[in-house]
Amino acid sequence: MHSQLKGRGLYVITDGPRPDLFEVVALALAGGARLLQYRDKTTDQARRLTEARAIRALCAARKVPLIVNDDVPLALAAGAAGVHLGEDDGDIAAARAVLGPEAIIGVSCYDSADRAHQLAAAGADYLAFGAFFPSPTKPHARRASFDLLRQTAALGLPRVAIGGITPDNGGSLIDAGADYLAVVSAVFGDPDVRGAAARFTQLFTTH
Numbered sequence: 001m002h003s004q005l006k007g008r009g010l011y012v013i014t015d016g017p018r019p020d021l022f023e024v025v026a027l028a029l030a031g032g033a034r035l036l037q038y039r040d041k042t043t044d045q046a047r048r049l050t051e052a053r054a055i056r057a058l059c060a061a062r063k064v065p066l067i068v069n070d071d072v073p074l075a076l077a078a079g080a081a082g083v084h085l086g087e088d089d090g091d092i093a094a095a096r097a098v099l100g101p102e103a104i105i106g107v108s109c110y111d112s113a114d115r116a117h118q119l120a121a122a123g124a125d126y127l128a129f130g131a132f133f134p135s136p137t138k139p140h141a142r143r144a145s146f147d148l149l150r151q152t153a154a155l156g157l158p159r160v161a162i163g164g165i166t167p168d169n170g171g172s173l174i175d176a177g178a179d180y181l182a183v184v185s186a187v188f189g190d191p192d193v194r195g196a197a198a199r200f201t202q203l204f205t206t207h
């Protein structure tokens, strides 16, 4: 188990540019987020690097690992703790060769226990499953069942749940075995970002 992933908690994910990006990231961290992913699908590489570096500094102040979505070169250039890879984002060995043995490499397993087993054997540091609920951020995301969390417990890796997670439904995923709840809209779409993050954080004390 990667030393920076031993706990449980809220994993917040940004969703593209916004004028108050640094402010809302700081508020999510103040609300107790334990992992932060920089996710920006635009092609403005210069802005993406500037933002990722600034967010890395915010994360460092709270000792929260920064994960970059999709983009290994950006993760390296920004000094991020790691990268999140989906099925179109290259393999774990290639990312590890660039980012080094200490990097956190997380992977999307979608709705597949087989994929989770393969990627665990290939050296993934965490396994993400979902979407568990309809996602406002990614409405066409594949749907996953709660059983997947139970079926993959024996792999011994942190399991991340994603997709339409709210403070009201998140507890059920923790009860089913999720170590981290990955959230975009229910944190960054809430007018009270810090309060929303704190409600998720609180779930891990009651579940």
Ligand SMILES: Cc1ncc(COP(=O)(O)OP(=O)(O)O)c(N)n1
Binding pocket: 011, 013, 037, 039, 069, 070, 084, 085, 086, 087, 088, 089, 106, 107, 108, 128, 129, 138, 160, 162, 182
């Ligand atoms: C924690 C976490 N889980 C799943 C995803 C989705 O990754 P991917 O399948 O690559 O899809 P995009 O994020 O690229 O739309 C994620 N980013 N983070």
Ligand SMILES: Cc1ncsc1CCOP(=O)(O)O
Binding pocket: 130, 131, 134, 135, 136, 137, 138, 141, 162, 163, 164, 165, 182, 183, 184, 185, 186
């Ligand atoms: C990136 C991603 N992959 C599956 S669902 C999702 C988006 C999650 O966002 P939200 O928390 O708003 O449903």
